[in-house]
Amino acid sequence: MKSCASGFKFKSRRASRKARRVSRKVRKSLRKASRKIRKVSRKLSRKVRKSLRKASRKIRRASRKASRKSRRASRKASRKARKSRRKSRRASRKASRKARKSRRKSRRASRKASRKASRKARKSRRKSRRVSRKASRKSKAKRVSKAECVDLYIYGKTASERKKYGNRDAPPYSANAAGCQGIYLVGNDGKGYKSVENAKGIFVWRKV
Numbered sequence: 723m724k725s726c727a728s729g730f731k732f733k734s735r736r737a738s739r740k741a742r743r744v745s746r747k748v749r750k751s752l753r754k755a756s757r758k759i760r761k762v763s764r765k766l767s768r769k770v771r772k773s774l775r776k777a778s779r780k781i782r783r784a785s786r787k788a789s790r791k792s793r794r795a796s797r798k799a800s801r802k803a804r805k806s807r808r809k810s811r812r813a814s815r816k817a818s819r820k821a822r823k824s825r826r827k828s829r830r831a832s833r834k835a836s837r838k839a840s841r842k843a844r845k846s847r848r849k850s851r852r853v854s855r856k857a858s859r860k861s862k863a864k865r866v867s868k869a870e871c872v873d874l875y876i877y878g879k880t881a882s883e884r885k886k887y888g889n890r891d892a893p894p895y896s897a898n899a900a901g902c903q904g905i906y907l908v909g910n911d912g913k914g915y916k917s918v919e920n921a922k923g924i925f926v927w928r929k930v
Contacts, residue, residue, distance in 0.1 A: 858893070858908060870901025892927040906930065 875894035878884035
């Protein structure tokens with residue numbers, strides 16, 4: 723009995739040792755497996771992080787490129803708009819200059835035409851005055867002696883006297899002169915006048 727008991731005990735010890743060894747091996751294998759899993763997970767997490775970082779970098783680069791492109795496009799569009807504005811301003815300035823030149827030309831032409839017309843009118847007036855003077859001189863020569871009745875529009879002493887007798891409707895003679903008293907003459911307006919004595923005894927021209 724003792725031998726059997728001792729043999730069983732011996733076997734049980736061996737089995738327990740084997741079980742312990744197996745359990746140790748299993749633990750070691752489990753530890754190794756867990757370590758490998760951890761390593762793999764770390765590697766995967768690193769790779770994922772790297773991939774995420776790469777993706778974020780790519781996205782940033784793409785966004786920067788897109789922003790740069792948009793800025794360049796906006797700058798080009800603004801430059802084009804500025805050029806078009808400058809062109810339109812230049813065209814408007816040219817049109818305004820042309821309009822001003824045409825206005826100046828029309829004004830000059832109208833001024834020249836008005837000056838020519840005024841010159842022609844002055845010439846015609848001078849001619850009519852000369853003709854009327856000649857006619858009056860002829861009539862005076864026939865009716866009045868030059869020594870006594872003098873044309874004061876021509877032979878007046880002062881410019882104011884000549885202007886006075888030349889611009890009035892009556893003849894340019896003094897009605898109170900010795901040779902002009904009681905005679906008939908043609909006035910500056912082409913009508914007949916007679917020198918008549920008034921209440922004060924002074925001779926005055928009256929229409930006939």
